[in-house]
Amino acid sequence: MKALAVEGVWKFYGDYAALREVSFDIEPGQCVALLGRNGAGKTTLIRILAGLSRPSRGVVKVFDTDFQNRTTRNRIGILGHGIAIYDELSAYENLRLFASLYGLEKPDAAANHWLERTGLDRVKDSLVREFSRGMRQRLAVARAFLHDPQMLLLDEPFTALDDRAIALLQNLLRDALKEGRTVLMSTHQLREALELATHVVLINRGKLAHRGLRTQEMLDDPGYLYRTYGEA
């Protein structure tokens, strides 16, 4: 079983092809860093993988099934732009709400567990409206992990996090990988992502430029990837 299979995916915005025949797959338990310059198509791809947008052509399968299927979507945790977090609710109320929507048996316990793990327990009753960007991002992380998903699709998860929060997220992801979960994350923060990644996928102007194991060379010199496989 593949965790994810992307087969010949194109995405057009009007005449503009944001993704051009992208194909790759991910085995369960892999941690993939999705890399590419601004506008390369990373967000577009993650939204399609998460079932938030449809490919213009091509197929995406999650755990060998149609990704639009509700059960499959419940197996995915998403972090990215446009994933709802309600400003007029507290951190706790947000997580409690989503835990109920996911049909969790113990929504209170799940909400409290992830507030604690993301370091938000002390501000759990404050309205999200009053949160800094970093606190919001922690809450977004909590939301992604909340329903115990087998796969995490994370668009720029390290954005707005300070060093402590980055380390915290890296630890959560390490634990998730130890538990056999699959992770795909897009990022500009190459070093933070490459430390965790087992594999890399590099997109260049909508096309797959490289897909393979994360090597020591990449870790020693993240720019190496772009120089070797980047802009022709």
Ligand SMILES: Nc1ncnc2c1ncn2[C@@H]1O[C@H](COP(=O)(O)OP(=O)(O)OP(=O)(O)O)[C@@H](O)[C@H]1O
């Ligand atoms: N809704 C949209 N309508 C039209 N064009 C879009 C839309 N969304 C994205 N694009 C274009 O598609 C291309 C890919 O965008 P995308 O956001 O997927 O890139 P990205 O790699 O995530 O970049 P960034 O790192 O800047 O977020 C860009 O040229 C962008 O301008």
